[in-house]
Amino acid sequence: MSSDHTPMSSRNASNESRDAGVVDNPWATLRAFTDARIGLGRAGVSLPTHKLLEFQLAHAQAQDAVHCPLDIEALTASLDEALELDTAPLALKSRATDRATYLQRPDYGRRLSDEDRERLEAQADNTEPSDLAIVIVDGLSALAVQQNSAPFLTALDQALAKDTNDWRLAPVTIVEQGRVAIGDEIGALLNARAVLVMIGERPGLSSPDSLGLYMTWAPEVGLRDDRRNCISNVRPAGLDVDQAARKLLLLLKEARERQLSGVKLKDRSEDDVVEGIGSTRNFLVAD
Amino acid sequence: MTRAYHTQVGSRRYGFSNLAELMAKATPARSGDRLAGVMAESAEERVVAQMVLAELPLSTFLNDALVPYEDDEITRLIIDDHDAGAFAPISHLTVGDFRNWLLSDQATPEVLQSVRAGITPEMTAAVSKLMRNQDLILVAKKCRVVTAFRNTIGLGGRLSTRLQPNHPTDDVTGIAASILDGLLYGSGDAVIGINPATDNVAQSVKLMRLMDEVIQKYEIPTQSCVLTHVTNTLEAIEQGAPVDLVFQSIGGTEATNKSFGFDLATLAEAEAAAQSLNRGTVGRNVMYFETGQGSALSADAHHGLDQQTCEARAYAVARKFNPLLVNTVVGFIGPEYLFDGKEIIRAGLEDHFCGKLLGVPMGCDVCYTNHAQADQNDMDNLLTLLGVAGCNFVMGIPGSDDIMLNYQTTSFHDALYARRALGLKAAPEFEQWLARMQIFDDIDTHRLSEHVPRAFAQSLRHLPGEASHEQ
Numbered sequence: 001m002s003s004d005h006t007p008m009s010s011r012n013a014s015n016e017s018r019d020a021g022v023v024d025n026p027w028a029t030l031r032a033f034t035d036a037r038i039g040l041g042r043a044g045v046s047l048p049t050h051k052l053l054e055f056q057l058a059h060a061q062a063q064d065a066v067h068c069p070l071d072i073e074a075l076t077a078s079l080d081e082a083l084e085l086d087t088a089p090l091a092l093k094s095r096a097t098d099r100a101t102y103l104q105r106p107d108y109g110r111r112l113s114d115e116d117r118e119r120l121e122a123q124a125d126n127t128e129p130s131d132l133a134i135v136i137v138d139g140l141s142a143l144a145v146q147q148n149s150a151p152f153l154t155a156l157d158q159a160l161a162k163d164t165n166d167w168r169l170a171p172v173t174i175v176e177q178g179r180v181a182i183g184d185e186i187g188a189l190l191n192a193r194a195v196l197v198m199i200g201e202r203p204g205l206s207s208p209d210s211l212g213l214y215m216t217w218a219p220e221v222g223l224r225d226d227r228r229n230c231i232s233n234v235r236p237a238g239l240d241v242d243q244a245a246r247k248l249l250l251l252l253k254e255a256r257e258r259q260l261s262g263v264k265l266k267d268r269s270e271d272d273v274v275e276g277i278g279s280t281r282n283f284l285v286a287d
Numbered sequence: 288m289t290r291a292y293h294t295q296v297g298s299r300r301y302g303f304s305n306l307a308e309l310m311a312k313a314t315p316a317r318s319g320d321r322l323a324g325v326m327a328e329s330a331e332e333r334v335v336a337q338m339v340l341a342e343l344p345l346s347t348f349l350n351d352a353l354v355p356y357e358d359d360e361i362t363r364l365i366i367d368d369h370d371a372g373a374f375a376p377i378s379h380l381t382v383g384d385f386r387n388w389l390l391s392d393q394a395t396p397e398v399l400q401s402v403r404a405g406i407t408p409e410m411t412a413a414v415s416k417l418m419r420n421q422d423l424i425l426v427a428k429k430c431r432v433v434t435a436f437r438n439t440i441g442l443g444g445r446l447s448t449r450l451q452p453n454h455p456t457d458d459v460t461g462i463a464a465s466i467l468d469g470l471l472y473g474s475g476d477a478v479i480g481i482n483p484a485t486d487n488v489a490q491s492v493k494l495m496r497l498m499d500e501v502i503q504k505y506e507i508p509t510q511s512c513v514l515t516h517v518t519n520t521l522e523a524i525e526q527g528a529p530v531d532l533v534f535q536s537i538g539g540t541e542a543t544n545k546s547f548g549f550d551l552a553t554l555a556e557a558e559a560a561a562q563s564l565n566r567g568t569v570g571r572n573v574m575y576f577e578t579g580q581g582s583a584l585s586a587d588a589h590h591g592l593d594q595q596t597c598e599a600r601a602y603a604v605a606r607k608f609n610p611l612l613v614n615t616v617v618g619f620i621g622p623e624y625l626f627d628g629k630e631i632i633r634a635g636l637e638d639h640f641c642g643k644l645l646g647v648p649m650g651c652d653v654c655y656t657n658h659a660q661a662d663q664n665d666m667d668n669l670l671t672l673l674g675v676a677g678c679n680f681v682m683g684i685p686g687s688d689d690i691m692l693n694y695q696t697t698s699f700h701d702a703l704y705a706r707r708a709l710g711l712k713a714a715p716e717f718e719q720w721l722a723r724m725q726i727f728d729d730i731d732t733h734r735l736s737e738h739v740p741r742a743f744a745q746s747l748r749h750l751p752g753e754a755s756h757e758q
Contacts, residue, residue, distance in 0.1 A: 023735075023737055025468075025471070026739055026747075027464070027467060027468065027471070027739065027743075027747060029750075030460075030464035030467070030468075030750070031464075033458070033460040033461050033464050033750075034454060034458065034460070034461035034464050034465065034690075035455075035690045036452075036454065036461065036464065036465045036468075036684075036685040036686070036688070036690050037685045037686025037687070037688050037698075038464055038465055038467075038468035038685040038686070039468060040685070040686050040700070042700065042735070044707075045700060045703035045704060045707055045733060045735065046700055046704060047686075047698075047700050051686070055663070055686060055687065055688070056663075058688075059657070059662065059663070059695070062657035063657055065657075066657055066658045103622045103623065103626075103658060104318045104321065104322065104622060104623050104626060105322065105623070106322075106623050107322070140657075140658050201693075202621075202656060202657065202658055202693060203657045203658075203693070204657070204688075204689075204690065204693030204694075205657070205687075205688045205690075205693070205695060206688060206690055207693065208657075210693075233455070281459065281460070281749075282459050282460070282463045282497055282500065282501070283460060283463055283746055283747070283749040283750050284463045284466065284467060284500075284501050284504070284505075284743075284746050285500040285501060285504050285746075286746065286749035
């Protein structure tokens with residue numbers, strides 16, 4: 001995927017490099033079957049220049065995704081445009097004051113700043129109980145949140161509307177320098193029966209824009225990972241937003257029915273996750 | 288206030304209330320110890336702690352357990368298996384003396400091997416805290432740990448690689464494509480090992496069969512492993528799956544391993560089950576363990592210890608079960624434990640040193656994540672240093688990019704760089720295979736063939752969409 005978007009694609013680089021001692025790999029055609037960086041060719045035993053630079057570009061994009069701050073105004077505008085929100089999204093901060101602290105202190109990222117906690121506490125009496133709180137968190141990729149939030153919430157909105165249950169939504173919140181568990185604190189303060197955290201995942205080299213979805217039933221401070229369900233890799237080149245919304249709705253319905261979330265829920269929905277092996281023929285052993 | 292350990296520097300008096308605190312404060316700085324709140328509060332305090340530690344008799348570690356004997360089966364393993372006879376030649380040394388002795392001409396490879404069973408993980412951790420990177424390299428190079436299954440790993444002048452053909456959906460063609468790429472770049476003598484995307488028994492068995500078929504068809508002198516939970520592999524063995532190596536992530540405290548869902552008895556059962564299959568041809572080492580600093584803290588099971596000491600204790604677990612491979616996945620855990628390239632490099636050298644001194648066949652996943660302050664240059668540095676130190680194996684992955692686990696590790700190209708720059712070779716049985724298959728034109732100078740070897744060229748004709756539908 002990335003190679004087609006780079007300034008120096010393999011097409012124009014390989015022929016001219018042959019004089020300079022680059023050996024191409026005929027099996028590079030196998031890239032049709034995998035995103036793995038196979039068949040890169042070589043200069044001696046080393047990477048050819050254009051493959052080296054492709055890698056550097058991908059790493060630069062992934063690092064930028066980690067360090068790029070969330071543009072709350074733009075995100076709010078995109079949510080406004082896509083959804084008809086009754087109340088404007090609420091912007092919140094974690095206890096991690098900057099990115100360097102955030103990266104080294106996961107404990108700070110899991111809790112609201114004192115100021116924002118007090119703000120939500122003050123409002124708590126006027127907050128109607130709801131079925132679901134949607135918490136958007138920058139996590140490790142603001143890019144993922146910026147690009148995928150509005151499309152995903154549009155898909156989720158449609159899925160929820162079609163469901164037989166009525167889903168009352170808490171006001172949407174947007175959190176800076178947050179980790180997954182901060183959703184539990186927010187969900188509890190918003191008096192919500194379930195919380196959905198939409199968070200930028202650790203960027204991969206080929207996937208700087210991957211959004212993760214975490215759902216907790218009966219959120220409260222201090223819950224462990226085994227109480228959450230996760231849907232990962234939501235992005236245009238990964239799990240698309242419609243599929244992700246469908247999967248999430250299944251989880252939400254089951255959580256609501258059984259009044260729980262996490263490992264116990266996962267056991268029953270595992271069949272759905274095992275889509276498993278796309279192709280079944282191993283060309284290396286075909287006779 | 289009484290302090291167990293104290294000293295005076297100029298007008299300042301430093302105290303350390305127990306051995307765990309002394310060890311933690313003597314540890315070179317890293318983010319995980321800061322997160323745990325056990326790190327030295329100043330640069331001076333760190334060196335003072337190292338000075339106090341240097342004066343401590345090695346035998347202290349036999350009497351003052353860092354995690355109580357009653358509470359932890361790994362402490363019991365360390366104490367109960369300690370060989371006083373092997374310890375005798377070094378029993379009079381302090382930690383500081385131990386560093387000198389390890390570096391001295393007396394400590395030949397043979398002598399180091401003879402004291403192995405008398406050395407505990409805590410002793411290796413303690414002495415490593417006083418050692419510079421070059422000390423860690425020089426001593427590790429003297430500690431040879433050789434293991435075998437279908438080939439022989441860890442011999443002098445050799446550097447093996449794990450071929451890691453991971454795929455985000457376990458797609459067979461995608462995995463086979465990465466295996467082919469790796470083999471044609473000379474990778475895979477340590478193991479062909481897949482981290483499954485879908486982690487259950489049925490999927491693991493499928494992947495085991497896939498690799499077994501490839502190994503058999505091309506008669507590759509190597510072994511396969513699916514990196515699934517030990518209990519899954521035990522089930523796979525019961526189902527008759529072709530299991531070469533049993534994998535498990537291990538930690539240095541009982542509580543860490545409990546959070547991973549196993550105990551020492553599980554590992555004993557697994558080793559016996561895999562050995563009963565008799566699938567090795569030149570050796571019977573059937574276990575593959577992975578470790579990494581920070582795993583105990585991450586599981587909230589570190590007992591107030593620094594992360595490097597916890598890590599060294601994991602090697603006591605490893606050596607009990609005669610592993611073929613032990614891999615410290617040094618940069619995978621993220622910057623909250625090892626912040627940048629400098630901390631990752633230091634940790635990689637410490638782990639390799641401690642493991643080797645204890646007789647563990649250490650390899651290293653020289654790696655980083657995109658939220659760490661690290662890049663390819665840091666990995667080049669660590670790979671080179673470990674190559675010099677005699678590391679048993681590193682990872683090999685297409686273009687350094689693990690598209691399933693989303694991190695970067697060493698590539699097939701990187702391993703060839705290290706072999707060429709440092710004059711290292713693959714495991715001997717595998718090296719002969721590479722030559723026989725004409726993957727290399729000249730194996731001694733690491734000169735790859737310019738053409739696709741015949742056996743593989745034939746297989747490429749069977750690509751999906753390019754061949755008729757057999758099977």
